[in-house]
Amino acid sequence: MPKIPATLTVAIWTMRSVPIILAFLTMSSAIKHSAQIVISPSFWWNALALAVIIAGLWYLDKIGKLSWPVGQAIYLYVFVAMIFQDANGVVKHVLSGQFTRVSWQETVRILWLIAGISIGGLVIEALAVELVRLRKRAWQMAVGLSVVYILSIIFFLPGALSLWCLCNWETRTAFKKNLSASG
Numbered sequence: 001m002p003k004i005p006a007t008l009t010v011a012i013w014t015m016r017s018v019p020i021i022l023a024f025l026t027m028s029s030a031i032k033h034s035a036q037i038v039i040s041p042s043f044w045w046n047a048l049a050l051a052v053i054i055a056g057l058w059y060l061d062k063i064g065k066l067s068w069p070v071g072q073a074i075y076l077y078v079f080v081a082m083i084f085q086d087a088n089g090v091v092k093h094v095l096s097g098q099f100t101r102v103s104w105q106e107t108v109r110i111l112w113l114i115a116g117i118s119i120g121g122l123v124i125e126a127l128a129v130e131l132v133r134l135r136k137r138a139w140q141m142a143v144g145l146s147v148v149y150i151l152s153i154i155f156f157l158p159g160a161l162s163l164w165c166l167c168n169w170e171t172r173t174a175f176k177k178n179l180s181a182s183g
Contacts, residue, residue, distance in 0.1 A: 004132055005174050011165035012128045014158040015145060019121035020050075021155075023114075053077055076118075134178035142166055 127145070130138030143166050149159025165171060 003174075004134070005168075005170040007165040007168040007171045008131060008174065011142065011146075011162040011171065012131055014162040014165070015124055015142065015149075016121070016128065017158050018149060018155050019117055019124060023117045023121070050077065134175050136175060136179055139166060139171075139175050 124145070127138055127141055131142055143163065146159045146163035146166060149155040150163065152159070
């Protein structure tokens, strides 16, 4: 496996940060009647749990005992935690005995949101694996994803940082060396 430059690592993690941020915001916010977003107290417990999961997976990867993508565990945790903490979700309404048609519609909406964030994160994880293998097509897709982040305005900073890192001379040289070595 080729040695990847530090700028590529930064680009990968900035691209990974967007679905994780979206998941945290979705998981930790509740819309009040005044339409203000309030961070729930469980946000810090979720942040701590996610940090422990990431640290444990990093350690297992470091000692060579990890044989599947790290992102799967992170997004599985986020998916399960978001379902259990959804204030309008099926778990809350079934436990309280107040499951109605409106509850079902709200549950379907939040499940689509959770599934979209999780699947988007797993797609980015697959892209990260291809970037680590220094595949030119993956680099082109990552540049495109960075431009989409920039155009979204909301994720301008992660998009700009990942685009800068992907277009950095060190990253481009690594991709060129890999291309000439394989071709």
